[in-house]
Amino acid sequence: MQRRTFLRHAGAFAAMPLVMPSLSDAWSAAAAAPLRVNGARLNEWLTKFDSIGRTPTGINRVAYSEADLAGRAFTLQLLRDAGLTPRIDTAGNIYARLDGTDRTLAPILIGSHIDSVTDGGNFDGPVGSFGAIEVARTLREQAVRLRHPLDVVIWQNEEGGTTGSKIAVGEITDAELAKVARSGITIRDGIGRIGGDVSRLGEAVKKKGDIACYIELHIEQGGLLEKAGKQIGVVQGIVGLRWFEVTITGFANHAGATPMDQRQDAMLAAAKFTVAVNDAVRAEPGRQVATVGRMVVSPNTTNVIPGQVVLTVDLRDLDQAKIEHFTEIFERLAREIGTATTTTFAFKRLTDSRPAISDPRVMQWVESSATALGLSSQRMPSGAGHDAQEIAHIAPMAMIFIPSVGGISHSPKEFSRAADITNGADVLLNAVIAADARVPDGPS
Amino acid sequence: MQRRTFLRHAGAFAAMPLVMPSLSDAWSAAAAAPLRVNGARLNEWLTKFDSIGRTPTGINRVAYSEADLAGRAFTLQLLRDAGLTPRIDTAGNIYARLDGTDRTLAPILIGSHIDSVTDGGNFDGPVGSFGAIEVARTLREQAVRLRHPLDVVIWQNEEGGTTGSKIAVGEITDAELAKVARSGITIRDGIGRIGGDVSRLGEAVKKKGDIACYIELHIEQGGLLEKAGKQIGVVQGIVGLRWFEVTITGFANHAGATPMDQRQDAMLAAAKFTVAVNDAVRAEPGRQVATVGRMVVSPNTTNVIPGQVVLTVDLRDLDQAKIEHFTEIFERLAREIGTATTTTFAFKRLTDSRPAISDPRVMQWVESSATALGLSSQRMPSGAGHDAQEIAHIAPMAMIFIPSVGGISHSPKEFSRAADITNGADVLLNAVIAADARVPDGPS
Numbered sequence: 001m002q003r004r005t006f007l008r009h010a011g012a013f014a015a016m017p018l019v020m021p022s023l024s025d026a027w028s029a030a031a032a033a034p035l036r037v038n039g040a041r042l043n044e045w046l047t048k049f050d051s052i053g054r055t056p057t058g059i060n061r062v063a064y065s066e067a068d069l070a071g072r073a074f075t076l077q078l079l080r081d082a083g084l085t086p087r088i089d090t091a092g093n094i095y096a097r098l099d100g101t102d103r104t105l106a107p108i109l110i111g112s113h114i115d116s117v118t119d120g121g122n123f124d125g126p127v128g129s130f131g132a133i134e135v136a137r138t139l140r141e142q143a144v145r146l147r148h149p150l151d152v153v154i155w156q157n158e159e160g161g162t163t164g165s166k167i168a169v170g171e172i173t174d175a176e177l178a179k180v181a182r183s184g185i186t187i188r189d190g191i192g193r194i195g196g197d198v199s200r201l202g203e204a205v206k207k208k209g210d211i212a213c214y215i216e217l218h219i220e221q222g223g224l225l226e227k228a229g230k231q232i233g234v235v236q237g238i239v240g241l242r243w244f245e246v247t248i249t250g251f252a253n254h255a256g257a258t259p260m261d262q263r264q265d266a267m268l269a270a271a272k273f274t275v276a277v278n279d280a281v282r283a284e285p286g287r288q289v290a291t292v293g294r295m296v297v298s299p300n301t302t303n304v305i306p307g308q309v310v311l312t313v314d315l316r317d318l319d320q321a322k323i324e325h326f327t328e329i330f331e332r333l334a335r336e337i338g339t340a341t342t343t344t345f346a347f348k349r350l351t352d353s354r355p356a357i358s359d360p361r362v363m364q365w366v367e368s369s370a371t372a373l374g375l376s377s378q379r380m381p382s383g384a385g386h387d388a389q390e391i392a393h394i395a396p397m398a399m400i401f402i403p404s405v406g407g408i409s410h411s412p413k414e415f416s417r418a419a420d421i422t423n424g425a426d427v428l429l430n431a432v433i434a435a436d437a438r439v440p441d442g443p444s
Numbered sequence: 445m446q447r448r449t450f451l452r453h454a455g456a457f458a459a460m461p462l463v464m465p466s467l468s469d470a471w472s473a474a475a476a477a478p479l480r481v482n483g484a485r486l487n488e489w490l491t492k493f494d495s496i497g498r499t500p501t502g503i504n505r506v507a508y509s510e511a512d513l514a515g516r517a518f519t520l521q522l523l524r525d526a527g528l529t530p531r532i533d534t535a536g537n538i539y540a541r542l543d544g545t546d547r548t549l550a551p552i553l554i555g556s557h558i559d560s561v562t563d564g565g566n567f568d569g570p571v572g573s574f575g576a577i578e579v580a581r582t583l584r585e586q587a588v589r590l591r592h593p594l595d596v597v598i599w600q601n602e603e604g605g606t607t608g609s610k611i612a613v614g615e616i617t618d619a620e621l622a623k624v625a626r627s628g629i630t631i632r633d634g635i636g637r638i639g640g641d642v643s644r645l646g647e648a649v650k651k652k653g654d655i656a657c658y659i660e661l662h663i664e665q666g667g668l669l670e671k672a673g674k675q676i677g678v679v680q681g682i683v684g685l686r687w688f689e690v691t692i693t694g695f696a697n698h699a700g701a702t703p704m705d706q707r708q709d710a711m712l713a714a715a716k717f718t719v720a721v722n723d724a725v726r727a728e729p730g731r732q733v734a735t736v737g738r739m740v741v742s743p744n745t746t747n748v749i750p751g752q753v754v755l756t757v758d759l760r761d762l763d764q765a766k767i768e769h770f771t772e773i774f775e776r777l778a779r780e781i782g783t784a785t786t787t788t789f790a791f792k793r794l795t796d797s798r799p800a801i802s803d804p805r806v807m808q809w810v811e812s813s814a815t816a817l818g819l820s821s822q823r824m825p826s827g828a829g830h831d832a833q834e835i836a837h838i839a840p841m842a843m844i845f846i847p848s849v850g851g852i853s854h855s856p857k858e859f860s861r862a863a864d865i866t867n868g869a870d871v872l873l874n875a876v877i878a879a880d881a882r883v884p885d886g887p888s
Contacts (some may be wrong), residue, residue: 222701239700243746254853255735255758256683256827257666260726262851267736271718278712282704291699292711293746295739302687302737302756302794304854312746314699350746383700407706409698410748 034372034430035142039422042134045078046421049114049130050122058119058412062182063157064190071114072194075129075154082137084152091167091204092196094154098136100146100436106212107149108435109395110135110428113158113387118182120159121414123421127402128217129154131425138429146436148212155387156194163187165387169394170205211395212439213362216388217428218399219416223407224380231423232370232377233401234363238389239289239316239381240323240355246273246334250343252299252307263305267297269343270309276333277313281326287381288317288326318355318381356389359396362435366398369430375423384409396439400427478816478874479586483866486578489522490865493558493574494566502563502856506626507601508634515558516638519573519598526581528596535611535648536640538598542580544590544880550656551593552879553839554579554872557602557831562626564603565858567865571846572661573598575869582873590880592656599831600638607631609831613838614649655839656883657806660832661872662843663860667851668824675867676814676821677845678807682833683760683825684767684799690717690778694787696743696751707749711741713787714753720777721757725770731825732761732770762799762825800833803840806879810842813874819867828853840883844871 052074053060053067061067075094079086084096097107112128132152139146155164160181166172177188177198191198220226225233250266274292281290291314298308313330317323334345363379370377380401382388388397402424405415496518497504497511505511519538523530528540541551556572576596583590599608604625610616621632621642635642664670669677694710718736725734735758742752757774761767778789807823814821824845826832832841846868849859 220701221698222703223706224703227706241700252855253851254665254828255737256685256733256760256829257664257853258733258827258851259666259668259731260722260733262667262671265722265735267718267739268722271715271722271736274711274715275719278704278709278715287703289700289702289704291709291747291749292715293699293741293748293750294744295711295741296744297737297739300738300740303735303758304737305735306737314747316700383702384698385700407697407702408695409701411696 034369034426035138035144035433037134037138037422037425037429039418039425042130042425043418043421045130046122046126049074049126053116059116059122060118061114061116062118063115063160063163064181064185064193065183068115068183069194072154075114078130078133079152082133083140084136088195089204090197090200091164092156092191092194093164093168093204096136096152098139098146098150100148100150102147105148106210107151108146108432109151109153109211109214109391110216110432111153111155112216112218113155113164115157115159117159117410119412120410121412123219123404123414123416124221124409125158127219127416127421127424131217131421131428134425135429135432144433146432148436150432157181157187157190158387160187162385162387162390165390167201167204168206169390171390171393172201206394208394211391213359213435214388214391214395214397215362215366215428215431215435216386216397216399217424218386218401219409220401220404221384221409222404225378225401225403226405226407228378229376230378231375231403231420232427234367234370234377234379235358235382235399235401236363236379237318237355237357237381238386239318239383240320241351241353241385242315242323242327243350244313244315244330245348245350246311246313247346247348248273248309248311248343250305250307250341253305255303255305258305264342265305266309266343267306269337269341270295270311272337272341273334273345274311276337277330280329280333286317286322288315288322289383290315290326312350316383320354353385353389356392358398361438362396362398365431365434365438366400366427369427369434372430373423373426375427400424400431478813478870479582479588479877481578481582481866481869481873483862483869486574486869487862487865489574490566490570493518493570497560503560503566504562505558505560506562507559507604507607508625508629508637509627512559512627513638516598519558522574522577523596526577527584528580532639533648534641534644535608536600536635536638537608537612537648540580540596542584542594544592544594546591549592550654551595552590552876553595553597553655553658553835554660554876555597555599556660556662557599557608559601559603561603561854563856564854565856567663567848567858567860568665568853569602571663571860571865571868575661575865575872578869579873579876588877590876592880594876601625601631601634602831604631606829606831606834609834611645611648612650613834615834615837616645650838652838655835657803657879658832658835658839658841659806659810659872659875659879660830660841660843661868662830662845663853663858664845664848665828665853666848669822669845669847670849670851672822673820674822675819675847675864676871678811678814678821678823679802679826679843679845680807680823681762681799681801681825682830683762683827684764685795685797685829686759686767686771687794688757688759688774689792689794690755690757691790691792692717692753692755692787694749694751694785697749699747699749702749708786709749710753710787711750713781713785714739714755716781716785717778717789718755720781721774724773724777730761730766732759732766733827734759734770756794760827764799797833800836802842805882806840806842809875809878809882810844810871813871813878816874817867817870819871844868844875
């Protein structure tokens, strides 16, 4: 049995006793009567935040833009209002610490991002960011003293390639830093703009052991929870992803003068391939997804049989073996369709990221917290990428999902209900308390 | 039996006898020993012409450009060298007349165009234009006096919408004149640039009866003749054409987070439709063609399920009833695919042109001429549009096709063999002689 430091103080936390009473099973006690965040306050922050970067076509709070800077200023103020002292690391990530009782322990890390896609919504990122701030504020207000330090983090430029969390695990490349972000400046310049220092990025890097565990609250961005009627998603991991660029070469010719049986129609080949890819992933059980999202046709003229089509396939699954399996299937389908249509297919891999698997213990704490709160939950993969996939390289992690209405995200129509947001923050709060009790030395 | 004026003089034609000997069957005599053009000269003109508008990416002799003006100057000189006096009508079309013996008869009209598409070849247009000049020059050199006047015509801006021939039949609209041509100026301004007068376009209009018949020599632009091993195509008509713009609306969503069975994927619907359109036109006998040539995807991003696709369908056949038939099929397929994919299809007609049917007598003269010259031939539709489709509104017409190597056209790789070009001009020459004998009063 370990010494526990789970405490609840009715009032102020200034005069914290240096020696904590040992509770025989504080975690079980907490589970029986779980803490709750101030949901009204959390949702009020989100409502206010909706005005920052709001445009007629959606939220445009893309990384390094004026709206992103305004959003970061708003967030820094929320942290100060919570009684925390925010700091910006050399990568431009925002951190703020709630001290624990044991300074020898690595911090528990919670947070998300506040930047948006182009024409996005107000929930993807802010829910988890503000949820983490609310958790820290609740712990402080309720005078609940953790053993571990609790770090709240706001990762920079999640939507542009999980830049902040990639730097935090030492995985960023020079090529990525040189990329032009949606705001029109390079990531390198963007980091300077948000208060980072690109010449000292090494100082932002964490190693294994630097973080006790990482828990991220996020909206689902799909329709699984809503369809299943569940309140909380316990994320089993972030799916691996493979992006292909497929170039299909036929022969451009006259749409009127060329008989149907003498064509080398790259568009027809692309269409057959798109249908075949869809059929293939649907023909097998599982949650694998594949999407043809982009297609560029040449010459793209009404009366010319297309001579070339370049399309992309986005393939994802939680199991790397399945990604390899469907890669083989897609390449075989391409060969067959190429032969049938007298066209050639060339594959190029644009991106390849392996699945990031959640830590079973952290998942268990999330699940138990939901149960203790009387919330229904289900385990599920995250089809979308998140900062958590980067942190998984160096620390045990899990994610908490709440429902997205209609499964809509990356859209102005993105919406999560206030009650679901509060539920998510409540689960995060209690999962942090559970983690504090069990890591690094608790039973699994 | 009609009085015929088919004559052959050994030498000069200056002192033409006013009274012609009546030949009992001059046409049959011609068929037995057909006249021939100077094929070497014709092909030499084409070789010289290849340097005008030649660029690294193909022939760029688009209407109203500097290269088009240079091409027209070259052509005017060819007409003068043939002993003819060219004139430019108010539409900018070039005409040159070889007088006949009977000034009361309407002219037989032959010709084509010399403008090209962007990055095109040297054969689409010039073969028929120079072939017509060569026919007139041969008749003059051989002192063959026709009854009918023979007009050679070089239509302006065929590739930009058969502008010259449309004006000639009174079918041009103000909207068409206002369109910006490939050379960057409006058609209206272009007409001024090539010596026309847009304020007096009415003077360029012909009525029914103004032209005895029209015969146009052209490259096939498809691969039918080459595949069939035939030397001459006897064109049965220019296919009717219907262009649809189809807007497919689904719902843009996250490519990772949205399960396969919860998608409204406009790209998948577009792909299924493209395959279904192709299957439908191939499932029935006939020469109908349908092409999905253009596709614009929104948002066209690798990791977003497309919310909208706009595509075009180009449908052609010689039989208007078949165009209506396939229109119904396409609309039914769209409804079925829309239901299956939870997307909606909206159709818009961009262009609708009815088939232009060749005159059976004129076709017969072309066919008989080919036979008399010992050339193999086959009847076939023209899948491509031509000035002949406009002239069909007011005069009996037919076209002569010669093979395109590999069926390639509108491409720098467009090529027709010198022997085939000479064959085509020989057929045109003898078809003119046949027409002169038989129209307007000959047996069908």
